[in-house]
Amino acid sequence: IVMTQSPATLSVSPGERVTLSCRASQSVSSNLAWYQQRPGQAPRLLIYDASTRATGIPARFSGSGSGTEFTLTISGLQSEDFAVYYCQQYNNWITFGQGTRLEIK
């Protein structure tokens, strides 16, 4: 299953609300996770089962979608949120999207 994220890069200002998209080449049901990766660090689980926040993840992160279309929304961007975000499907083996880089405007 091929996961395609858009856009590749998003330039936003702190405090703004952003929506990142992830599309699957075939249905993955709700078996979709989102990860945040800061430079030089391992990925960090944010959302699983498309819309469930992982332990300790702030409420400003929310996920939605099912089937082939998914979104990650971050409300009130903070400085530590500028990173790369990956979606991952685990419905049929495991594949990742190519990532969306969130950069400061």
Add this chain to the structure above:
Amino acid sequence: QVQLVQSGAEVKKPGASVKVSCKASGYSFISYSLHWVRQAPGQRLEWMGWINAGIGTRKYSQRFQGRGTISSDTSANTAYMELNSLRPEDTAVYYCARVTSAGNFDYWGQGTLVTVSS
């Protein structure tokens, strides 16, 4: 607390093999599968395979079947990923990650940089 601690960076020549370790602590090692994921410079994360040390099952992605071996030592709470016939395009950071029952990765190792260069 749950920790996955990986071995240090490696530099290998093309054709050689590399073996990366991942020592788990803070949870029951045999109760969770451990997966291996790699990330080449500027590339997306790529899943390689997994092992469940508790039931002795391991599976590989098609790309690594035959060239990669995932193993474990339950007495040491450690998993290993060995990759043979290394090529320059195998240069990447290799991560181990614990998988939840749902299939996503809740804890990750710090990553091991493997550089393949003549």
